[in-house]
Amino acid sequence: MQGSAIGPVSFIIMARDLKTVSGGNEMLKYADDCYLIVPESKESTISKELENIEAWASSNNLALNKSKSQELIVSRNKLQITPTTAPGIERVSKLTVLGVILQEDLKMNSHISSLVSRANSDLFALKTMRSHGLSKRALTDVCRATLISKLTYASQAWYGFCSSEETLRLHSVENKARRWGLYEGNSTLADIYDKADKELFKKVSIQPHHVLHPMLPPVKATGYNLRPRGHSFTLPSKTNFSSRNFFIRMLYSII
Numbered sequence: 001m002q003g004s005a006i007g008p009v010s011f012i013i014m015a016r017d018l019k020t021v022s023g024g025n026e027m028l029k030y031a032d033d034c035y036l037i038v039p040e041s042k043e044s045t046i047s048k049e050l051e052n053i054e055a056w057a058s059s060n061n062l063a064l065n066k067s068k069s070q071e072l073i074v075s076r077n078k079l080q081i082t083p084t085t086a087p088g089i090e091r092v093s094k095l096t097v098l099g100v101i102l103q104e105d106l107k108m109n110s111h112i113s114s115l116v117s118r119a120n121s122d123l124f125a126l127k128t129m130r131s132h133g134l135s136k137r138a139l140t141d142v143c144r145a146t147l148i149s150k151l152t153y154a155s156q157a158w159y160g161f162c163s164s165e166e167t168l169r170l171h172s173v174e175n176k177a178r179r180w181g182l183y184e185g186n187s188t189l190a191d192i193y194d195k196a197d198k199e200l201f202k203k204v205s206i207q208p209h210h211v212l213h214p215m216l217p218p219v220k221a222t223g224y225n226l227r228p229r230g231h232s233f234t235l236p237s238k239t240n241f242s243s244r245n246f247f248i249r250m251l252y253s254i255i
Helices: 007-015 040-059 109-131 136-152 155-161 164-179 189-206 246-253
Strands: 026-029 034-037 070-072 090-092 094-097 100-103
Touching: 034 040, 070 094, 100 109, 109 136, 109 164, 136 164, 136 189, 155 189, 155 246, 164 189, 189 246
Parallel strands: 070 090
Antiparallel strands: 026 034, 094 100
């Protein structure tokens, strides 16, 4: 059904009754993927959640393929006690979620290395097209559609977690494309990242039915009207690590 006109609607109808059985757990469902998010305090509920998913799959003439299922434990600090492994499910140190590589320590070095590796392949292809006489304008269009789009895909989710070294690696790819005459776009990667952040935050802020809107803090009630602000939400407390989160980054940068 993927790629068909009725595919999205059919998926929504079929998967709408697939829910978690324990409060506090989350179920994220996509076209061909399902992600179960369980906090540390709910570790004991994992087996029941998996049984529930298997039962749902069976009732819908499907099967949970545990050999293709993976478990990722996310923790910024080294765990003193390792949680029990889910039977039949492989535990991994990194997991690709909708094209973004997530690591157990929430660092982005694996994702950035993957981006840079694929970008180098694109640079080679672009150089080949240039040697065959493709104009600079056409090269820029192809570069924007391939290399630049890969470097900026879903940047709102991961860019804030990049270290300064990883950021330099991304910009070095762009600089190489410009130096070789493969890309002459007016917008730099930094411009594209910033624009993507602001556009997504604006959409989430003004659309109450946006899937990300519930993640915003409550609106701050004030009895005065001073200078215009970038938003009216209450500023949450932040740490050096939490400030990497998209919403906290935007809430503090657009005041």
